[in-house]
Amino acid sequence: MxxxxxxxxxxxxxxxxxxxxxxxxxxxxxxxxxxxxxxxxxxxxxxxxxxxxxxxxxxxxxSRDALIEETLTHTIRTSLSTSALEPGTGEVADFAAGVSDMVTADPDIQAFQYELLLESRRRPELLPHLRALYDEYFDATRRELTRMLPAGADEALTRLVFAALDGLVLHQLVFGRPEVTDAAIGELRGLLRLLAAGHADPDTEGGPPA
CATH class of the missing domain: 1.10.10.60 (Homeodomain-like)
Structure with missing residues (x-):
């Protein structure tokens, strides 16, 4: 022992x-x-x-740079396997399931990513690695949105949905209250159901015709 x-x-x-x-x-x-x-x-x-x-x-x-790069790669593997961004079912009810549990179970890996995002403002050499990380997130989000939505998902919608989830993760990391995260994701799923049912058009909803 x-x-x-x-x-x-x-x-x-x-x-x-x-x-x-x-x-x-x-x-x-x-x-x-x-x-x-x-x-x-x-x-x-x-x-x-x-x-x-x-x-x-x-x-x-x-080298320290190699340590940073490989730790980022490690977070990509770990985060994507636990992020619930791409359950692969195309069911709105499955989208982002378990996000609050992910933050509760492993807050350090989320905090690591936000720390590096802030550090990249002072160290631009970190940006390529962070872009690679977030590109993986965007791609996973877009693939799952495309499965859920008959009209598919363009880059703007993908970024909007992912930014909502990313912000919820950050808020839970700082303030706690996973039940607030779960409630907000429930509202997000409701909006996605409207899009999937054709009750809202992301290109025209909320404004007059061009």
Whole structure:
């Protein structure tokens, strides 16, 4: 049985195989950034969070930039698998199901992404990686909207729907109250049902003809 060093409060160093160690370090990097921002992301901070040696982090990633890039890739895989953006059924009732549970279960991975979004205003070199992440989200959203809506979904509608979900995730992350998230998503589904039934036209609703 492993146990913490009672005199320091630190976790004992672990011996991990290559794949397991890499995943553990990526998850640790997410937690470090979620709590302290990108400025706190160092080899030493990740090693301490994961309970491994500093040298193991260097061995796996080689540079801080590589660590950032691979952690972003890790968040793409994790977020898309749990985001509920593309259940694949084409049923409005299934769209975005479980979003509030996703935030409750893993708030750090959501906080990591928002931290990097803010950091990209100061570090433009992060933008290509963040665009790649959000392009994955947009594509998944558009594919599912196209399954649900007879007229399909253009870029503007896709971004509107995704922005609503993204904002709800951020609000729950900061303010809590998952029931508010669930209620708002219920309203969003109601609007999508109107579009699917042909009761509203996103090109003309809410304004006079051009």
């Amino acid at each position: 492993t146990h913490s060093d009672s005199s320091t409060g630190r976790q004992p160093r672990k011996r991990l195989n290559y794949g397991e160690g890499r995943e553990a370090l990526l998850s640790a990097a997410v937690r470090v950034v979620a709590r302290g921002g990108l400025r706190r992301l160092t080899y030493r901070a990740v090693a301490e969070e994961a309970g491994v040696t500093h040298g193991l982090v260097v061995h796996h990633f080689g």
